[in-house]
Amino acid sequence: MSSGGDSYYFGDSVNMYGGRENTGIDKRQTALDTERLTEELLPMIRELRDLLAAEAPASAQVIDDNLPVIASGADASPERRRGALYAVAAIAATVSTVGPPIVEAANKLIALLGG
Numbered sequence: 001m002s003s004g005g006d007s008y009y010f011g012d013s014v015n016m017y018g019g020r021e022n023t024g025i026d027k028r029q030t031a032l033d034t035e036r037l038t039e040e041l042l043p044m045i046r047e048l049r050d051l052l053a054a055e056a057p058a059s060a061q062v063i064d065d066n067l068p069v070i071a072s073g074a075d076a077s078p079e080r081r082r083g084a085l086y087a088v089a090a091i092a093a094t095v096s097t098v099g100p101p102i103v104e105a106a107n108k109l110i111a112l113l114g115g
Contacts, residue, residue, distance in 0.1 A: 078113040
């Protein structure tokens with residue numbers, strides 16, 4: 001956020017003066033971005049699942065149910081992947097040791113999937 005006088009700006013600000021065929025900011029994400037982030041996230045989720053297996057088997061089961069959807073890449077719809085990421089991030093948010101990096105990575109991947 002930046003401010004100028006009494007005006008406050010959140011997010012992107014684009015000003016174009018003149019020119020032709022201006023396209024502004026191109027925010028398309030590539031499949032490689034999604035794949036890379038998924039590959040970074042999967043080991044963290046598996047570690048979380050292992051930590052929860054003995055103490056919170058119901059939470060571990062939720063991870064087991066959603067991990068294949070997260071790992072499936074383009075085989076699952078973005079909506080299904082976002083739902084699986086939200087479920088795992090909700091569990092990760094309750095675990096102080098490994099949870100925060102999972103929540104952060106899951107949120108980035110959700111954003112890439114259009115959520």
